[in-house]
Amino acid sequence: MANPLSADALVSALRAEGVTVVEHSGWRTHNRNHKGSWGPVNGVIIHHTVTSGTSNSVSLCFNGHSALPGPLCHGVIAKDGTVHLVGNGRANHAGSGDGDVLKAVVAEKALPAPNENDTDGNVHFYGFECVNLGDGKDPWPAVQLEAMVRASAALCRAHGWSAGSVIGHKEWTDKKIDPRGFAMSDFRIRVASRLGTGPSGSTGSGNSGNSGTAKPSYQPFPGDAWFRKNPRSAIVTAMGKRLVAVGCSEYASGPGPQWTDADRRSYARWQRKLGYTGTAADGWPGAKSWAALKVPYSS
Structure with a gap:
C-alpha cells in the first residue's frame, strides 16, 4: 500500500x-x-x-x-x-x-x-x-x-x-x-x-554494471505461484543446496531440479528457523524468507 x-x-x-x-x-x-x-x-x-x-x-x-x-x-x-x-x-x-x-x-x-x-x-x-x-x-x-x-x-x-x-x-x-x-x-x-x-x-549493491545484462548475486524470488506449479529448474536445485547448508534438509537424496514434497518440508524447516509458525511455515516460499535464504543466482 x-x-x-x-x-x-x-x-x-x-x-x-x-x-x-x-x-x-x-x-x-x-x-x-x-x-x-x-x-x-x-x-x-x-x-x-x-x-x-x-x-x-x-x-x-x-x-x-x-x-x-x-x-x-x-x-x-x-x-x-x-x-x-x-x-x-x-x-x-x-x-x-x-x-x-x-x-x-x-x-x-x-x-x-x-x-x-x-x-x-x-x-x-x-x-x-x-x-x-x-x-x-x-x-x-x-x-x-x-x-x-x-x-x-x-x-x-x-x-x-x-x-x-x-x-x-x-x-x-x-x-x-x-x-x-x-x-x-x-x-x-x-x-x-x-x-x-x-x-x-547495475547490481543491487549500487555498483554500476557494464550493461543491462548484469546478473545479481542472489536469485530473485520467482513468486509464490511459480512453486505451486511444481517447477523443474536449476533454481530449485540451488535453493535445496542452500537449505542443506543452513541445516534444514529433509532430503533422502538430492536436492535436484524437480520441486518435490521434500523441498517443501525442507523449506518449512527454514521458515520455522526464521521464527515463522502456522500457515506462515507451510513450506511454500515467500519473498522475505527467500531473500533471507540467499539462493545463488542460477538463471
Whole structure:
C-alpha cells in the first residue's frame, strides 16, 4: 500500500530503469480523479490494446471513447518498446475485479482465480496498455516485452514491491482475457529477475554494471505461484543446496531440479528457523524468507 508517484517521480523511475519515455501533451493533469479515489496504490496491471499502430493506440488510450472516457491507462507501451505516458491519476483501465485478488497482491501471495467483481481496481492499480491485437497471433517483439518488464519493475522498485504486485487484467477479473500471447507467471519471473539488479542494469549493491545484462548475486524470488506449479529448474536445485547448508534438509537424496514434497518440508524447516509458525511455515516460499535464504543466482 502506497501513495501514487508524482508525475516527475514516475518519469524518473521509468528512465532510471532504462525505459524510453515519451510524454503526451497534457498527460500530467489528465485523469478521472473527479470520479473516485486514486490510491492507495498496490500494484500494476498489464493489458493489451486490441489495436495496431502506435499513434492510433496512444490517441485512443489518451482520449478514450463515448462509452469509456480517457485516460484508459497510465502508459502505452509500443511495439518498439517506447512508453508513451497518457495519464497521471485515476484511469479507466482496471474496472471492477475480485477483492480477494487485491488482498493477494497486497500480501504478495499466490493469486486466486477471480470469480467476482466487487472491487474498484482503478483506485489501486497503475495500468500499462501494450500495443497488440490480442488475437494470440500478433507477435510480442522482444524489445516490447523488455520495456514492459522494465516499466513494471520501475514501479515495483519505486514502491518497494516484489514482482507479485504485477498482474494481468485477466488475473484481476474473469471478464477479460488480456494480456494474451504470453504467461503472466513467466512475465513475473522476468520482473523478479530485473528487480535483482539496480536501475539500468547495475547490481543491487549500487555498483554500476557494464550493461543491462548484469546478473545479481542472489536469485530473485520467482513468486509464490511459480512453486505451486511444481517447477523443474536449476533454481530449485540451488535453493535445496542452500537449505542443506543452513541445516534444514529433509532430503533422502538430492536436492535436484524437480520441486518435490521434500523441498517443501525442507523449506518449512527454514521458515520455522526464521521464527515463522502456522500457515506462515507451510513450506511454500515467500519473498522475505527467500531473500533471507540467499539462493545463488542460477538463471
